[in-house]
Amino acid sequence: MVNIDVFILFLNAFLTTLISSIIVVIILRRKYLPAIRKMEQEQEKSRQQPESERSGTQ
Amino acid sequence: MTTTIFFVVLIFYVVAGGLVARLVKNKSDFYVMGEKGSTLLIVGTLGATYLSAVTLLGIAGQSYAEGPLVIAALGSFGAWIGTLIAVVYIGRKMKALGCTTMPDFFEMRFKNKKVSIIALVIMIVGLLGYGVIQLIGAGLVLSQVTGISFPLMIVLFTLALLVFCALGGMYGVVVTDTIMLFTMLAISCLIAPLLIGQAGFDNMKALSETIPFYWTIGGAEQRPLGWSISQFLVWILFFSCTPALVSRVFPAKNDFVILKAAVIGVFLAPFMQVIVFLAAGGMQVIQPGIETTDNVMIIGFMNHVPEALGGLGLAGLMASIMSTASTLFVLTGFALARDLYEHLFDKKLSEKRSLRVGRYAQVLVAVVVCVIAIMQPAAIYWISIYAGAIFGVGWLPTVVGGLEWKRMNSQAAIGSMLAGTTAFIVVDELVRRAVITLPIHIDSLMVAFAVGVLTLFIIGFSTRPSAHEQAFYKKMKQTSMSAITIKDFASRPNGLAQLKKEYKQTMIISISFVFIAALIWGYFLMMLGF
Numbered sequence: 001m002v003n004i005d006v007f008i009l010f011l012n013a014f015l016t017t018l019i020s021s022i023i024v025v026i027i028l029r030r031k032y033l034p035a036i037r038k039m040e041q042e043q044e045k046s047r048q049q050p051e052s053e054r055s056g057t058q
Numbered sequence: 059m060t061t062t063i064f065f066v067v068l069i070f071y072v073v074a075g076g077l078v079a080r081l082v083k084n085k086s087d088f089y090v091m092g093e094k095g096s097t098l099l100i101v102g103t104l105g106a107t108y109l110s111a112v113t114l115l116g117i118a119g120q121s122y123a124e125g126p127l128v129i130a131a132l133g134s135f136g137a138w139i140g141t142l143i144a145v146v147y148i149g150r151k152m153k154a155l156g157c158t159t160m161p162d163f164f165e166m167r168f169k170n171k172k173v174s175i176i177a178l179v180i181m182i183v184g185l186l187g188y189g190v191i192q193l194i195g196a197g198l199v200l201s202q203v204t205g206i207s208f209p210l211m212i213v214l215f216t217l218a219l220l221v222f223c224a225l226g227g228m229y230g231v232v233v234t235d236t237i238m239l240f241t242m243l244a245i246s247c248l249i250a251p252l253l254i255g256q257a258g259f260d261n262m263k264a265l266s267e268t269i270p271f272y273w274t275i276g277g278a279e280q281r282p283l284g285w286s287i288s289q290f291l292v293w294i295l296f297f298s299c300t301p302a303l304v305s306r307v308f309p310a311k312n313d314f315v316i317l318k319a320a321v322i323g324v325f326l327a328p329f330m331q332v333i334v335f336l337a338a339g340g341m342q343v344i345q346p347g348i349e350t351t352d353n354v355m356i357i358g359f360m361n362h363v364p365e366a367l368g369g370l371g372l373a374g375l376m377a378s379i380m381s382t383a384s385t386l387f388v389l390t391g392f393a394l395a396r397d398l399y400e401h402l403f404d405k406k407l408s409e410k411r412s413l414r415v416g417r418y419a420q421v422l423v424a425v426v427v428c429v430i431a432i433m434q435p436a437a438i439y440w441i442s443i444y445a446g447a448i449f450g451v452g453w454l455p456t457v458v459g460g461l462e463w464k465r466m467n468s469q470a471a472i473g474s475m476l477a478g479t480t481a482f483i484v485v486d487e488l489v490r491r492a493v494i495t496l497p498i499h500i501d502s503l504m505v506a507f508a509v510g511v512l513t514l515f516i517i518g519f520s521t522r523p524s525a526h527e528q529a530f531y532k533k534m535k536q537t538s539m540s541a542i543t544i545k546d547f548a549s550r551p552n553g554l555a556q557l558k559k560e561y562k563q564t565m566i567i568s569i570s571f572v573f574i575a576a577l578i579w580g581y582f583l584m585m586l587g588f
Binding site for chain 2: 009018035040
């Protein structure tokens with residue numbers, strides 16, 4: 001049978017890392033992922049623009 | 059042998075600190091290492107500052123005597139969560155606002171001299187009181203072990219700290235902290251596991267037969283659960299607003315560094331502490347009956363592991379003293395030079411002169427620390443009772459209110475800081491003199507925190523913020539560390555690729571450490587929990 005007090009110690013030690021990791025993952029997904037997607041779209045748009053300009057002049 | 063180790067380690071740290079000083083070219087290098095801090099350096103300084111001599115001496119001793127769960131299971135859990143709040147919430151927000159020191163926040167948010175002065179007094183008393191008493195306690199133990207006289211020990215420590223702090227500023231402290239962290243990790247990764255191995259998990263578990271309740275949260279003294287819960291709350295309050303931890307974020311290069319440091323640094327906090335506490339429990343098997351329990355880990359280093367590892371353990375103990383002391387003292391010097399002399403006295407200084415003033419302040423702090431530590435005036439013991447926790451009651455309500463509440467203003471800040479600090483001292487003194495008795499699950503720190511918060515709300519609701527406070531609140535809400543970092547990456551050539559690389563790296567680190575933590579703590583649970 002598990003010693004509940006010992007279990008609480010190691011659970012808390014594990015929870016500390018779990019909580020910090022969850023917070024960091026949430027920040028990454030909420031703040032950085034949309035920005036990355038937006039920058040990717042802009043890059044894609046600017047890549048397509050010179051191509052269409054080129055096709056227009058040729 | 060111990061004296062030789064002491065001098066070799068001290069010289070090594072001083073040489074490293076001296077070499078780093080050459081990198082300090084301007085004011086920004088001195089105060090925030092030019093905001094060039096990498097993940098390794100920020101994790102290094104965070105971990106090294108977190109682990110103080112209290113873990114290796116006082117709490118290890120208590121774990122030996124009463125059982126490893128007494129402080130670790132709930133009290134230390136509060137400290138780990140507090141560290142997370144300090145880094146990811148308060149430190150990150152303050153850095154986004156451009157704070158170089160914590161008093162910068164009070165200055166920017168309220169633009170009120172009274173608020174700045176009260177915040178500064180709390181900072182100087184808190185850091186000096188807590189730092190000096192730790193230096194005295196650890197210095198006494200180390201002097202006993204090495205045979206070096208206590209005054210000489212303090213002078214040597216002060217001279218070493220002068221090299222880190224006065225010459226290297228934040229650069230010196232962060233780099234030497236990182237080097238020191240590796241010595242401290244040697245204790246958790248090598249020496250403590252060796253002691254646990256010698257004791258054997260079965261023998262350690264069997265301790266509860268000879269010492270009843272040894273493997274319970276209440277421990278051999280059978281402390282009530284209310285006490286353990288109050289320790290959990292007290293340590294959250296204690297750590298979440300302490301400048302020693304919050305300011306570790308300021309030298310970081312960008313938000314990704316802070317986020318990675320939050321995961322790794324917060325993982326290291328229990329990793330460095332719990333294994334030491336378990337080893338202290340193991341010492342109860344290896345050598346029962348140690349009366350000066352504070353020395354239990356030193357006895358373990360000196361008598362129960364190979365000589366070279368014992369020396370490394372002693373070096374780790376020295377590192378834990380010096381890294382915490384250097385951070386506390388460098389911040390006191392910053393408060394004197396930058397926040398008091400330059401800002402409050404409104405001195406416009408050139409870059410060169412400002413750097414010189416910063417260094418003079420460090421020399422002044424070193425002299426004061428040295429004199430107080432050697433003289434040991436009675437007042438320092440009284441101050442130290444309140445110094446460490448003063449930020450929890452004096453600053454925390456104002457800082458959180460300042461960051462989150464639209465109505466927050468200078469009157470509420472003054473009222474809350476004064477009421478919280480006064481209530482803490484008055485209630486604690488009344489309890490100490492047995493005039494009043496608090497329930498076991500209530501600590502004077504919690505009462506004072508409640509007084510501080512209540513005062514803040516009462517004054518906040520009955521007064522109005524100034525135009526500056528309203529404007530700053532608006533600006534603050536539009537500022538974030540992520541926005542600053544994204545803008546910075548977007549302005550770089552190939553910025554998107556770099557941003558994606560950092561995103562991926564931070565995500566991998568976050569997920570990996572969950573598995574690492576599960577493996578380590580799962581292993582110990584299997585060995586000690588069943």
